[in-house]
Amino acid sequence: MLNESLKEHLIESLKKNVRYDGRKLTEFRPVVVEYDISKSAEGSARVKIGDTEVLAGVKLSVEKPYPDTPEHGSLVVGVELLPLSSPEFEAGPPSIDAIEIARVVDRGIREAKAIDTKQLCIVIGEKIWTVCIDICTINDAGNLLDAAGLAALAALQNARFPFYDGTGIDYKTKTDKKLPLTKLPIGVTVFKIGNKHLVDPLVDEQFVYDARLTVSTTPDGKLCALQKGGDKPLSLEEIEQMIDLAIEKAHELREHLQDEDN
Amino acid sequence: MSYTKRLDGRKSFEETRPISAKAGVIPRAHGSAMFTIGKTVAYAAVYGPRELHPKFLQNPKTGILRCHYNMMPFSGSGERVRPGPSRRSREISLVTEKALAPVLDLSDYPNAVVDVFIEFPQTDAGSRCAGICAASIALADAGLPMMDLVAAVSVGRVDDKIVVDLDYNEEAYEGGPVADTPVAILPSTEEFTLLQMDGEISKEDLIKALRLGQKAVKKIIEAQRQALKEKYVGEEADDAGNGE
Numbered sequence: 277m278l279n280e281s282l283k284e285h286l287i288e289s290l291k292k293n294v295r296y297d298g299r300k301l302t303e304f305r306p307v308v309v310e311y312d313i314s315k316s317a318e319g320s321a322r323v324k325i326g327d328t329e330v331l332a333g334v335k336l337s338v339e340k341p342y343p344d345t346p347e348h349g350s351l352v353v354g355v356e357l358l359p360l361s362s363p364e365f366e367a368g369p370p371s372i373d374a375i376e377i378a379r380v381v382d383r384g385i386r387e388a389k390a391i392d393t394k395q396l397c398i399v400i401g402e403k404i405w406t407v408c409i410d411i412c413t414i415n416d417a418g419n420l421l422d423a424a425g426l427a428a429l430a431a432l433q434n435a436r437f438p439f440y441d442g443t444g445i446d447y448k449t450k451t452d453k454k455l456p457l458t459k460l461p462i463g464v465t466v467f468k469i470g471n472k473h474l475v476d477p478l479v480d481e482q483f484v485y486d487a488r489l490t491v492s493t494t495p496d497g498k499l500c501a502l503q504k505g506g507d508k509p510l511s512l513e514e515i516e517q518m519i520d521l522a523i524e525k526a527h528e529l530r531e532h533l534q535d536e537d538n
Numbered sequence: 539m540s541y542t543k544r545l546d547g548r549k550s551f552e553e554t555r556p557i558s559a560k561a562g563v564i565p566r567a568h569g570s571a572m573f574t575i576g577k578t579v580a581y582a583a584v585y586g587p588r589e590l591h592p593k594f595l596q597n598p599k600t601g602i603l604r605c606h607y608n609m610m611p612f613s614g615s616g617e618r619v620r621p622g623p624s625r626r627s628r629e630i631s632l633v634t635e636k637a638l639a640p641v642l643d644l645s646d647y648p649n650a651v652v653d654v655f656i657e658f659p660q661t662d663a664g665s666r667c668a669g670i671c672a673a674s675i676a677l678a679d680a681g682l683p684m685m686d687l688v689a690a691v692s693v694g695r696v697d698d699k700i701v702v703d704l705d706y707n708e709e710a711y712e713g714g715p716v717a718d719t720p721v722a723i724l725p726s727t728e729e730f731t732l733l734q735m736d737g738e739i740s741k742e743d744l745i746k747a748l749r750l751g752q753k754a755v756k757k758i759i760e761a762q763r764q765a766l767k768e769k770y771v772g773e774e775a776d777d778a779g780n781g782e
Binding site: 318333335360361415 | 563564565566567579581583585588608610613615617618621644653655656658660661718741
């Protein structure tokens with residue numbers, strides 16, 4: 277937590293477009309995406325945004341489909357805000373912050389139809405592949421939400437099906453078959469502090485924001501998921517500006533992902 | 539039948555898998571480290587000394603050490619590991635605490651706790667030992683008063699051979715009996731602070747295996763010391779460069 281005078285100082289500085297680390301308000305810290313960081317997972321990735329670091333891993337399993345979608349595979353997204361990664365995170369069941377990040381990342385992927393879930397069906401009504409993406413934080417230096425979303429996508433790109441003979445999965449044997457991915461949604465969160473909009477906040481900046489808007493967009497610039505957060509309202513004009521900024525930044529972030537063949 | 543050659547191609551039964559260690563990998567933590575042995579990768583972060591909650595756990599005479607061992611959901615060799623504590627992870631947390639506590643003196647920090655969080659993105663046997671190695675570097679990185687580092691490795695037997703640092707395939711060896719004995723050792727006195735065993739082994743072979751462990755940890759200690767030196771000697775060099 278920040279004391280009141282530090283908060284005031286931070287807000288006053290932002291009014292003059294000055295950030296602790298010298299960045300422009302609309303500038304991301306350096307982004308690094310690393311693939312295949314866990315041999316235990318079917319797919320994995322590490323994303324660093326400045327000092328923020330998250331790992332994502334994909335596990336695949338064969339399950340019974342939900343009764344209302346007998347021809348579709350399923351997707352589960354989990355986020356662990358590990359107490360290893362920040363003095364503010366505690367051990368125990370997922371906090372509401374972890375749940376929100378997981379839900380927002382999940383919605384982006386689900387609503388963009390990033391995974392062609394029909395191709396995950398093995399036997400209609402009987403057997404489908406379930407894609408489990410788990411995101412674990414290593415160091416929280418702000419903007420975990422955008423880092424988590426990017427890591428989830430990179431882990432999906434990196435995933436290869438394990439060998440499956442119709443009855444059991446041999447996790448030790450990976451095939452070269454990739455997940456059926458289509459349009460990958462990039463989520464960017466725009467923060468409003470006073471009358472300023474900024475992206476990629478530091479931890480301290482996250483203590484003083486008035487409102488935030490996470491915008492997930494597909495490569496063709498269509499919106500697929502939104503989430504407003506924070507205590508203050510947003511005007512229509514602000515929403516429009518924030519979406520424009522998020523789309524612009526999404527293009528930049530997308531550059532860090534490997535090109536998809538399709 | 540006899541176990542003649544190590545399954546992963548290691549030349550000797552006394553050889554560990556490749557080791558690497560790095561200190562200070564988690565900037566938000568007071569101390570942190572990464573320790574890799576073969577395909578097992580451990581992160582450790584230290585927070586504290588800080589106030590201990592709930593209050594009834596506080597000890598007015600000394601600070602206490604609390605360890606948390608956790609596997610990331612995608613870090614198992616088979617199915618997804620369900621997040622959250624299990625009976626297994628809680629027991630390993632307990633023995634990890636006991637393995638590390640003897641080198642720490644927290645009497646200057648009454649009512650406080652030092653939390654050690656140990657996490658694995660990838661495992662291939664030997665995770666509790668890798669976790670202890672990482673935690674020991676992280677505690678030193680946090681600047682806590684320590685009598686010594688702690689190094690850990692698993693020893694044991696695969697069929698007729700006494701071996702060091704079993705990997706998953708050796709633990710699961712089906713050609714003969716196996717014993718897996720994770721140990722943690724204080725390098726200055728060669729005393730044991732972690733000792734567990736499962737499998738089947740004679741007393742004579744166990745003693746032989748423990749002696750091999752004492753030998754094997756020398757290399758591990760070297761890697762741990764090197765990781766700390768790299769961080770702090772590096773920082774000194776930077777300061778000099780800045781003309782401070």
